[in-house]
Amino acid sequence: MxxxxxxxxxxxxxxxxxxxxxxxxxxxxxxxxxxxxxxxxxxxxxxxxxxxxxxxxxxxxxxxxxxxxxxxxxxxxxxxxxxxxxxxxxxxxxxxxxxxxxxxxxDSDGDTYHNYGTFLCGQARYDEADAAFLKAISVPKYTRVARSYANAAICSEKAGANEKAIFYYKYALAHSPKSNEINLSLAKINITEKIIKKRY
CATH class of the missing domain: 1.25.40.10 (Tetratricopeptide repeat domain)
Structure with missing residues (x-):
């Protein structure tokens, strides 16, 4: 305080x-x-x-x-x-x-695209959110790439697209290899996918 x-x-x-x-x-x-x-x-x-x-x-x-x-x-x-x-x-x-x-x-502000993607994901507009995150990542001077990949992964999980989420988590990890949060998220979704595949 x-x-x-x-x-x-x-x-x-x-x-x-x-x-x-x-x-x-x-x-x-x-x-x-x-x-x-x-x-x-x-x-x-x-x-x-x-x-x-x-x-x-x-x-x-x-x-x-x-x-x-x-x-x-x-x-x-x-x-x-x-x-x-x-x-x-x-x-x-x-x-x-x-x-x-x-x-x-x-239209070259990565932070705006990222925040807009987070907003769209919160509205369950997953495809639009995905496009916004990818737009942020594509901005040449944007430095928070790991964050956008991680949020794209979270949004993909919410949409039930686990394979896409794994893909994004791997890219997030490549950009931030020491992130415990990303490592944990990737491990959890990999375990979930293995359980699902065993059932079917």
């Missing part, structure tokens, strides 16, 4: 510095004003919103996301986090709208 308070206090301090149209720097002896940085202000609001979402303070989260969106209306990142917010409050139509807008603003 103390850690959360410290984080919030730090972010509030930063937020106070960037919430107006100009910023006065402390190390500027003449008190000259610098141009407002909308991206920096939006990033600060996003960080605040994520802390609030984590602590289930949804009204405060939305207030900060509204501010972030006003600062950066064409930011794919702002739209992605807003989609995540709507997903958490179970407003699925709005969540999907924001995910699609994020993709339209930047």
């Amino acid at each position: 103390r850690l959360i308070f410290i984080i919030l206090s730090s972010i509030f301090f930063i937020s106070a510095c960037v919430s107006s149209e100009t910023v006065t720097t402390l190390n500027n002896p003449k008190g000259q004003k610098m141009a407002f940085d909308p991206k920096g202000a939006a990033d600060t609001r996003i960080k605040l919103a994520l802390v609030y979402i984590e602590n289930e303070q949804m009204q405060q989260a939305k207030e900060n996301l509204d501010k972030a969106l006003s600062y950066q209306p064409d930011s794919a990142k702002v739209h992605r986090i807003f989609a995540y917010y709507y997903e958490k409050v179970q407003e699925n139509e709005k969540a999907e709208k924001f995910y699609k807008e994020a993709i339209s603003l930047d």
